Amino acid sequence: MAELAGNCLIGQSGGPTAVINASVAGVVSEALNHTCIEEVYGALNGMLGILHEDLVDLAAESQQAIRGLRSTPGAALGSCRLKLKKPADFERVLAVFQAHNIRYFFYIGDHDTQDTAAKISALAREQNYEIRVIGIPKTIENDLPGTDHCPGYGSAVKYIGTTVRELAVDADAMGAGDLVTIVEVMGRNSGWLAAGATLAKRRDHPNDPPHLIYVPEVAFSNDKFLDDVRRTLKRERHCVVVVGEGLVDKDGNYVAVESSAADAAGHSQLGGVGEYLKDLVEAQVGAKVRVARLGVAQRAAAHMAAKIDVDEAFLVGQSAVKAAVNGESDKMITLVRGDGEAYTCETGLTALGEVAATTKKLPPEWVNEDGVSMNFQFYRYATPLIQGEVTVPYDNGLPAYARLAKESVAKTLPGYEG
Amino acid sequence: MAELAGNCLIGQSGGPTAVINASVAGVVSEALNHTCIEEVYGALNGMLGILHEDLVDLAAESQQAIRGLRSTPGAALGSCRLKLKKPADFERVLAVFQAHNIRYFFYIGDHDTQDTAAKISALAREQNYEIRVIGIPKTIENDLPGTDHCPGYGSAVKYIGTTVRELAVDADAMGAGDLVTIVEVMGRNSGWLAAGATLAKRRDHPNDPPHLIYVPEVAFSNDKFLDDVRRTLKRERHCVVVVGEGLVDKDGNYVAVESSAADAAGHSQLGGVGEYLKDLVEAQVGAKVRVARLGVAQRAAAHMAAKIDVDEAFLVGQSAVKAAVNGESDKMITLVRGDGEAYTCETGLTALGEVAATTKKLPPEWVNEDGVSMNFQFYRYATPLIQGEVTVPYDNGLPAYARLAKESVAKTLPGYEG
Numbered sequence: 115m116a117e118l119a120g121n122c123l124i125g126q127s128g129g130p131t132a133v134i135n136a137s138v139a140g141v142v143s144e145a146l147n148h149t150c151i152e153e154v155y156g157a158l159n160g161m162l163g164i165l166h167e168d169l170v171d172l173a174a175e176s177q178q179a180i181r182g183l184r185s186t187p188g189a190a191l192g193s194c195r196l197k198l199k200k201p202a203d204f205e206r207v208l209a210v211f212q213a214h215n216i217r218y219f220f221y222i223g224d225h226d227t228q229d230t231a232a233k234i235s236a237l238a239r240e241q242n243y244e245i246r247v248i249g250i251p252k253t254i255e256n257d258l259p260g261t262d263h264c265p266g267y268g269s270a271v272k273y274i275g276t277t278v279r280e281l282a283v284d285a286d287a288m289g290a291g292d293l294v295t296i297v298e299v300m301g302r303n304s305g306w307l308a309a310g311a312t313l314a315k316r317r318d319h320p321n322d323p324p325h326l327i328y329v330p331e332v333a334f335s336n337d338k339f340l341d342d343v344r345r346t347l348k349r350e351r352h353c354v355v356v357v358g359e360g361l362v363d364k365d366g367n368y369v370a371v372e373s374s375a376a377d378a379a380g381h382s383q384l385g386g387v388g389e390y391l392k393d394l395v396e397a398q399v400g401a402k403v404r405v406a407r408l409g410v411a412q413r414a415a416a417h418m419a420a421k422i423d424v425d426e427a428f429l430v431g432q433s434a435v436k437a438a439v440n441g442e443s444d445k446m447i448t449l450v451r452g453d454g455e456a457y458t459c460e461t462g463l464t465a466l467g468e469v470a471a472t473t474k475k476l477p478p479e480w481v482n483e484d485g486v487s488m489n490f491q492f493y494r495y496a497t498p499l500i501q502g503e504v505t506v507p508y509d510n511g512l513p514a515y516a517r518l519a520k521e522s523v524a525k526t527l528p529g530y531e532g
Numbered sequence: 533m534a535e536l537a538g539n540c541l542i543g544q545s546g547g548p549t550a551v552i553n554a555s556v557a558g559v560v561s562e563a564l565n566h567t568c569i570e571e572v573y574g575a576l577n578g579m580l581g582i583l584h585e586d587l588v589d590l591a592a593e594s595q596q597a598i599r600g601l602r603s604t605p606g607a608a609l610g611s612c613r614l615k616l617k618k619p620a621d622f623e624r625v626l627a628v629f630q631a632h633n634i635r636y637f638f639y640i641g642d643h644d645t646q647d648t649a650a651k652i653s654a655l656a657r658e659q660n661y662e663i664r665v666i667g668i669p670k671t672i673e674n675d676l677p678g679t680d681h682c683p684g685y686g687s688a689v690k691y692i693g694t695t696v697r698e699l700a701v702d703a704d705a706m707g708a709g710d711l712v713t714i715v716e717v718m719g720r721n722s723g724w725l726a727a728g729a730t731l732a733k734r735r736d737h738p739n740d741p742p743h744l745i746y747v748p749e750v751a752f753s754n755d756k757f758l759d760d761v762r763r764t765l766k767r768e769r770h771c772v773v774v775v776g777e778g779l780v781d782k783d784g785n786y787v788a789v790e791s792s793a794a795d796a797a798g799h800s801q802l803g804g805v806g807e808y809l810k811d812l813v814e815a816q817v818g819a820k821v822r823v824a825r826l827g828v829a830q831r832a833a834a835h836m837a838a839k840i841d842v843d844e845a846f847l848v849g850q851s852a853v854k855a856a857v858n859g860e861s862d863k864m865i866t867l868v869r870g871d872g873e874a875y876t877c878e879t880g881l882t883a884l885g886e887v888a889a890t891t892k893k894l895p896p897e898w899v900n901e902d903g904v905s906m907n908f909q910f911y912r913y914a915t916p917l918i919q920g921e922v923t924v925p926y927d928n929g930l931p932a933y934a935r936l937a938k939e940s941v942a943k944t945l946p947g948y949e950g
Contacts, residue, residue, distance in 0.1 A: 130705050188701030195706070275930045280832035283606030283933055287548045288577075288613070295828075313930060409824045410713075414698035418835065420929065500929035511838065511918035512693045512731060515701055 118244060119150045120217025122435075124172065125157035125164065126189040127196075127223035127230070131266025132273075132416040133427035134252045135183040135190045135516075137222050140431020141250070142172050142180050148439050151218060155523055159192035160221070161230060164207050165530045169214060169523040182516025184424055185506045187416035190518050197226050204237050206530060211238070211245060213526045218246050218438045220431075224253040224264075228446050229470035235444050246438040249446035249466050250430050254413045256306035259472040260464030261448035265430055266413065268423035268499035271310030273415040274299055274356075274408065275500065278314040281406060282323035282354045292401035293352040294343060297324070298388030300412055301358035305329020305476040307412070308358035310496055312488040323354035326486040331476045333364040339391065340398050342486055347401060361387050417513050421502025426459060433461040457498035536662060537568045538635025540853075542590065543575035543582065544607040545614075545641035545648070549684025550691075550834040551845035552670045553601040553608045553934075555640050558849020559668070560590050560598050566857050569636060573941055577610035578639070579648060582625050583948045587632060587941040600934025602842055603924045605834035608936050615644050622655050624948060629656070629663060631944045636664050636856045638849075642671040642682075646864050647888035653862050664856040667864035667884050668848050672831045674724035677890040678882030679866035683848055684831065686841035686917035689728030691833040692717055692774075692826065693918065696732040699824060700741035700772045710819035711770040712761060715742070716806030718830055719776035723747020723894040725830070726776035728914055730906040741772035744904040749894045751782040757809065758816050760904055765819060779805050835931050839920025844877060851879040875916035 124141050126134055138156070145154045154173040157163035170191070172180075183190055198204055211219070221231040228249040235247040251258050254270035278297055285295045301307045308329045315322035325346045328334060346353040361369040370387040388405040395403050430447045437445060445463040452458030480492040506513045542559050544552055556574070563572045572591040575581035588609070590598075601608055616622055629637070639649040646667040653665040669676050672688035696715055703713045719725045726747045733740035743764045746752060764771040779787040788805040806823040813821050848865045855863065863881040870876030898910040924931045 126705075130702050186701070187698050189705035193705045272929060276835055277829055277833075279930060279933065280605050280834060281828055283604070284548050284828050284832040287544075287607035287611045313928075317928070404828060405825075406827045406829060407823075407825060410699055410702050410822060411695055411824060414702040415695075416698060417694055497928060502929070503926060508921060510731075510735070510915065511690060511920070512697060515697065 117150045118217050118246065119152065120215045121153040121155060122151050122218035122220065123155045123157055123169065123211070123214070123216045124191065124220045125160040125222065126191050126193045127160035127221060127227040128193060128253070129413055130187060130189040130193055131252050131254050131413050132187050132269040132419045133265050133424050134222055135186045135188070136424050136427035137250050137252060137265060137431035138190060139180050139183040140428040141220050141435055144432040144435035146173065148435065150439060155214065155216070156191045158520070160194040161196045161198060161207070162194045163192065164210050165203060165532060167210050167525045167527055167530065170518070170520040171523055174521045175518055179516050179518055182507070184428060185416055185419065185504055186515040187414040190516065198230050198233070203532065204234060207234055208237055208241065208243060209527060212243060214523065216245065220248055220250055220434050220438070222250040222252050224251070224255070224258055225470045228466050232444065232466040232470070235466065246441070246443040247466070248434040248438045248442065249469065250434050251446055251448070252427070254307065255301055255304060257304040257473045257475070258469060259474045260446065260469060262451040262459070263449055263499055265423060265427035267306060269415070269419040270307060270412045271313065271496060272420045272500040273412060273418040274307060274311050275314045276418055277406070277408060278311045278324050278354065278356060282314065285352045285354065285404070292347045294347070294355065294395050294401045294403045295352070296355045296357060296388045296391050296403060296405045298357055298359060298405065298407045301330065302360045303330060303473045304360070305331050305358050308356050309476055309480070309488050309492055311356040312492065313496060313500060320487065321350065324356045325350060325353050326355045327488070328355070328357045328361055328486065329476055329481065330358055330360040330362050331478055332481055332485045334361045334369050335364065336394060338485070340394065343395055343399055343401070347399070355391065357387055357391060359387055416515070417506050419504045420500045421504050422499060424504055430461060437463060535568045536635050536664065537570065538633045539571040539573060540569050540636035540638065541573045541575055541587065541629070541632070541634045542609065542638045543578040543640065544609050544611045545578040545639060545645040546611060546671070547831055548605060548607040548611055549670050549672050549831050550605050550687040550837040551683050551842050552640055553604045553606070554842050554845035555668050555670060555683060555849035556608060557598050557601040558846040559638050559853055562850040562853035564591065566853065568857060573632065573634070574609045576938070578612040579614045579616060579625070580612045581610065582628050583621060583950060585628050585943045585945055585948070588936070588938040589941055592939045593936055597934050597936055600925070602846060603834055603837065603922055604933040605832040608934065616648050616651065621950065622652060625652055626655055626659065626661060627945060630661060632941065634663065638666055638668055638852050640668040640670050642669070642673070642676055643888045646884050650862065650884040650888070653884065664859070664861040665884070666852040666856050666860065667887065668852050669864055669866070670845070672725065673719055673722060675722040675891045675893070676887060677892045678864065678887060680869040680877070681867055681917055683841060683845035685724060687833070687837040688725060688830045689731065689914060690838045690918040691830060691836040692725060692729050693732040694836055695824070695826060696729045696742050696772065696774060700732065703770045703772065703822070710765045712765070712773065712813050712819045712821045713770070714773045714775060714806045714809050714821060714823045716775055716777060716823065716825045719748065720778045721748060721891045722778070723749050723776050726774050727894055727898070727906050727910055729774040730910065731914060731918060738905070739768065742774040743768060743771050744773045745906070746773070746775045746779055746904065747894055747899065748776055748778040748780050749896055750899055750903045752779045752787050753782065754812060756903070758812065761813055761817055761819070765817070773809065775805055775809060777805055834933070835924050837922045838918045839922050840917060842922055848879060855881060
């Protein structure tokens, strides 16, 4: 493979995770190891920054700042939810790439992100512009195909598991009366996050909280739910329920839709399933109900990130650069689990174009017959992904997160007319 | 002061905090230093356990378990929300004390708890039953009078500040459009917790998030709120709002009351102010709004406890025992801040009977004229209270919290007929 000399560009897209910045750190530090890569640029707010030619010089950042990215939540370069559609926009992206001699493009995100990367790569090929495009996976929802798991998932599960355990201990402390604690977690199309809460149970304590877990992969029924709650209250005196926001009934309809409005990328706004279940329990069971809606904290709680997740997020960044330098393009980096008893993980590659089309569901055979708990296969899968704690730097009592200097790269093109 | 020989009893009452168990650890370890204290008992679920004669032997617990209490949330002995009213119930408490030769009673809680302790002590005096009763403060709401601050507050603020900082970083990452993040925190009658979120701003960065803080001590106005949000969005492109659940308008009415139902102690159920403000912003400003309702996690997040708070919670437990052994009774332990530049704190005493009547408000002069930010006096007060991190033990990726063996003390009385 002939060496391709030129500049590299990194962008972040979609909802941030606790470790998406660790992938940026991985790309930047690896890029600097290769002389064929001249400048290391970042795109502000992903595709938005590319369209507007808002690029920054990442090689100019202090090493301290790049190291700090390993433990900083949010998207340090800024993110976006933009699905390119107009041919003129794709042309504009290519024009920006050409203007800045971008020969390596690394795009960190989930389905839509990888889809956009694939389309840009196809256009470049069509126009004989040589560029290597590598996708880097991230999503707390863990639903990208072709990879054992997704960076961001382990940390989100570690945070959810910790919070469920703490809420359960608090609920258990109140001696009088029946109390139902409902924890609503993310998971638009899959139950990976809700299922992950099961790790809050101690080994060999199946009756530990969370007592009931509802995932979108199992059709939801009001009657069964109420029976489950009544049975648990009888046995335990309190009941901890974990529910994914994307819960559906047997006809495939969402149990709770917050509003009919759709976001810019055309996704309907889910939410409110916790409140829906609260109303149900209050009306039918008469127990007191608390709802915790963890929301964005699930993807932002870097103080509770799993060390293994941070390390793997950094690794997929590094591997993306290595793959591109070795001549790969149109691929997304994947995580490949070793076959041995002890957990090991290395990276692989999958075709970019195949990522967008598929949502990886929680395997139904990992859910017990009761429909509300996970079996040993899920434990074996998820337990290694939440291991290890990170040491976040503290300043005056609170986590100190890194900020980039974001030194602008001079613009050379006329302004974007979108 | 003549030495008083007999057994001691510890109870926990009201909503747990991240550090209420550290106070139990302080009492137990100090009690074992004094030969006049024979048995060290715990009451399960506070007054409920006393009425039902459900006592456990705390001296029989492993040292490991007692040490583990320092970093365990919830109430390890169980808690309750029970305000004794019937004379027969007070008589029953005294009968249980006599039956078990309880000569030292330590009750950990807030206003109602200290009130109950004062009444029991008065009855004992009336009946010439010699007992020393010492109250131990705890509340994340920080509103007990007579003490510089309350154990539990610093850890709750550390957790709120961390979460606000993480949510703000996440919100800041999304480049397109106006986004309002509303974080609803506890604080039925005072703004201590909401105000504490201001520590998420970096020093000398007044425009850092949280941009707007609303406390019950400042009358709320819809118009001013909407102006504040519009101004912030114009300046920052996104806006982080922190709001206390007990917000009131200029006539003193709660801005949002979840339901007319009152709990067992007669407190109305607050909540929903976050959703209320969301509806307001969506209707009047048209921005996208995210609401995070931190709920019980604020008082249960032991993984984010402030070391200084854990240490002080342990200290008030120790001091309670020392005071009682020295002949004090009818007092609550207080925290007394030193006058020097560097933060120091020792314990003092205040009359139990004076605690219940007063809610300590956030001093209005600590709020800036804009009504939505805190001045240097608040920073000077609160900053020392969130310092230091704790090392929670982890087991298989999640915090491992202690559980007590709770070896029952034999009952000697007829059952409680409440």
